[in-house]
Amino acid sequence: MTKDLVTPYATLRADTLARDRGLREKVMSLEEAAGLVHDGEHVAIGGCHMSRTPIAMLWALMRARRQDLMVSRSIASTESDLLLAAGTTKHIITSWFSQGLIWGVSKVMRHHMENKLARFEEWSHMSMGLRYRAGAIGIPFTPSRSMMGSDVSGELGADFKTLACPFTGETVVALPALNPDVALIHVQRCDPYGNAQIDGLQFMDIDLAMAAKRVILTTERLVSNEYIRRTPDQTRIPFITVDAVVEVPMGCAPHECYGAYEPFFAHMDAYADITTKDPVKGTQDYLERYVYAPKSWTDMLSELGMDDVLDACRRGRSVYND
Amino acid sequence: MTKHQSSTSTFTASELLAVNAARLMTDGQTVFAGIGVPLLAATLAQHHFAPHLTILFEGGVIGPRIVPGELPPSTNEQRCTRHAAMVLPITDVLLLLQRGYVDLGFMGGAQIDRYGNLNSSFIGGPQNCAVRLPGTGGGNDISSLTNMIVAMKHEKRRFVEKVDFITSPGWIRGGDSRAKSGLPQGGMWRVVTDLAVMGFHEETREMQVIAMQAGVTREQIQDNTGFKLRFADKVEIAEPPRKEELDTLHHLDPDRRFTS
Numbered sequence: 001m002t003k004d005l006v007t008p009y010a011t012l013r014a015d016t017l018a019r020d021r022g023l024r025e026k027v028m029s030l031e032e033a034a035g036l037v038h039d040g041e042h043v044a045i046g047g048c049h050m051s052r053t054p055i056a057m058l059w060a061l062m063r064a065r066r067q068d069l070m071v072s073r074s075i076a077s078t079e080s081d082l083l084l085a086a087g088t089t090k091h092i093i094t095s096w097f098s099q100g101l102i103w104g105v106s107k108v109m110r111h112h113m114e115n116k117l118a119r120f121e122e123w124s125h126m127s128m129g130l131r132y133r134a135g136a137i138g139i140p141f142t143p144s145r146s147m148m149g150s151d152v153s154g155e156l157g158a159d160f161k162t163l164a165c166p167f168t169g170e171t172v173v174a175l176p177a178l179n180p181d182v183a184l185i186h187v188q189r190c191d192p193y194g195n196a197q198i199d200g201l202q203f204m205d206i207d208l209a210m211a212a213k214r215v216i217l218t219t220e221r222l223v224s225n226e227y228i229r230r231t232p233d234q235t236r237i238p239f240i241t242v243d244a245v246v247e248v249p250m251g252c253a254p255h256e257c258y259g260a261y262e263p264f265f266a267h268m269d270a271y272a273d274i275t276t277k278d279p280v281k282g283t284q285d286y287l288e289r290y291v292y293a294p295k296s297w298t299d300m301l302s303e304l305g306m307d308d309v310l311d312a313c314r315r316g317r318s319v320y321n322d
Numbered sequence: 323m324t325k326h327q328s329s330t331s332t333f334t335a336s337e338l339l340a341v342n343a344a345r346l347m348t349d350g351q352t353v354f355a356g357i358g359v360p361l362l363a364a365t366l367a368q369h370h371f372a373p374h375l376t377i378l379f380e381g382g383v384i385g386p387r388i389v390p391g392e393l394p395p396s397t398n399e400q401r402c403t404r405h406a407a408m409v410l411p412i413t414d415v416l417l418l419l420q421r422g423y424v425d426l427g428f429m430g431g432a433q434i435d436r437y438g439n440l441n442s443s444f445i446g447g448p449q450n451c452a453v454r455l456p457g458t459g460g461g462n463d464i465s466s467l468t469n470m471i472v473a474m475k476h477e478k479r480r481f482v483e484k485v486d487f488i489t490s491p492g493w494i495r496g497g498d499s500r501a502k503s504g505l506p507q508g509g510m511w512r513v514v515t516d517l518a519v520m521g522f523h524e525e526t527r528e529m530q531v532i533a534m535q536a537g538v539t540r541e542q543i544q545d546n547t548g549f550k551l552r553f554a555d556k557v558e559i560a561e562p563p564r565k566e567e568l569d570t571l572h573h574l575d576p577d578r579r580f581t582s
Contacts, residue, residue, distance in 0.1 A: 048381060048412065049398040074412055075398065075459060096459035100395050101357050102579055105456060113454035120454065122443060124462035125380060126420070129413030145420050146466035149503030151488045152458055155448055162504065171504045200400055201382050202411045258400045265395075319400055 135211030194242025200258030438492025438510030493527035
């Protein structure tokens with residue numbers, strides 16, 4: 001069984017008690033926020049697939065040369081290709097990992113997994129969600145009814161367990177809680193304290209915020225606390241769970257942020273081309289050009305190009321056109 | 323991809339799959355749809371005979387309406403939410419399967435076996451993996467908890483005696499092995515291919531042909547299957563795609579991103 005699969009409850013409570021949960025401003029730079037993530041930690045990535053991926057924060061972690069992170073995500077896409085290629089992680093826990101159906105199976109994922117350079121630990125999508133939820137609500141496991149009878153469960157060895165329901169006697173799965181060391185979540189807007197509002201799809205992000213031992217938010221817009229208080233029903237993540245707030249416009253580019261920009265499709269086509277041709281050189285060239293070379297996040301956006309930025313924004317905002 | 327000829331028009335294998343799969347749906351059903359052919363099929367059914375059919379996306383969407391020409395690249399982008407009744411967290415939309423609100427799950431497949439088990443994880447198995455595939459996503463949950471339709475190309479390398487790895491369980495080893503494995507509900511219902519439509523024998527749970535695509539022979543189907551395929555007592559001939567069905571598909575996917 002994986003060592004320390006489930007965080008002991010006493011540790012979880014003590015860690016939470018030790019955090020400064022007062023109403024305090026916690027705005028900082030990407031570089032400062034990257035300093036809150038340490039080598040070897042379990043980092044949960046918010047969003048799903050190509051949507052609301054906290055790309056700017058991951059970009060900062062790759063530039064800071066973080067290593068040996070254990071990464072978990074609902075569904076992994078090109079961001080996880082790059083984390084593998086940059087050596088940021090060798091262990092990804094997720095339900096699905098590829099750029100996306102229309103681009104075929106990720107050659108980068110294949111290169112790392114088929115050559116056993118990294119581990120892709122596969123749980124079903126609902127199981128990932130229920131593991132985060134168990135972590136979010138402070139229980140060691142949650143019962144569920146999928147994954148039985150498959151080889152997905154067999155492949156997990158002793159980490160996959162079933163038990164007899166104490167009420168009905170039927171067999172159910174006991175999914176172990178996930179309490180990540182750090183959750184990285186991108187939102188449309190939040191205040192300096194970390195009260196965050198999310199438009200559109202929430203994915204697993206609210207459970208991620210509640211489950212994690214630290215939360216770093218990146219946000220399209222930094223708004224005032226008064227702004228948040230006018231529509232508290234729209235707040236999805238409360239400040240008491242948040243440790244850092246970074247304002248990063250276009251912080252998911254070239255992925256999508258609901259209502260702000262769609263994926264940069266032409267860029268993603270080009271990415272698929274170069275990484276399919278050569279998953280090693282393709283990703284190294286990409287990292288050099290878009291991750292290591294730019295002087296700043298703004299510089300990275302310039303490298304994506306104004307035409308692509310505006311096109312993605314036009315498509316992104318179109319959800320509010322009708 | 324193969325061009326098929328019918329009396330009225332030509333169509334691709336993907337279009338043939340979408341049309342045949344759409345016809346398996348019933349108005350009023352709630353359907354969990356994957357991207358590509360499954361989504362096209364569900365939308366086609368809505369347009370032609372099932373206006374009260376509800377689509378669910380595993381990204382967390384109930385009742386979206388697809389904007390023609392803006393098919394989503396996965397079930398997780400904002401295009402999935404257009405004109406939807408509700409967006410909700412991923413975990414909660416998947417839990418609707420477990421609670422029993424979903425009539426049909428519908429997805430594509432890389433490799434399937436005699437008992438309808440699907441492999442989307444490892445070609446060659448985990449030890450001697452020749453190709454690492456993207457994995458289950460919601461596939462395992464959907465196939466564990468509801469009735470399933472799978473649409474895929476009919477090829478010998480895809481229709482195998484035993485899958486290298488069960489990502490999404492069908493009838494597992496046949497008979498009552500699925501229920502005994504802890505999955506008392508749902509199961510593989512239909513497999514739609516460019517050659518045939520298949521169901522599963524009531525008791526043995528072996529795959530069996532229930533309809534053949536027009537112009538296709540039994541030998542052709544068997545030759546493209548990696549195990550001895552059963553044929554039901556009564557095998558029908560599927561009606562070729564109608565012009566209005568193909569027109570709807572072209573309208574939904576004008577750039578042929580999913581139907582080429």
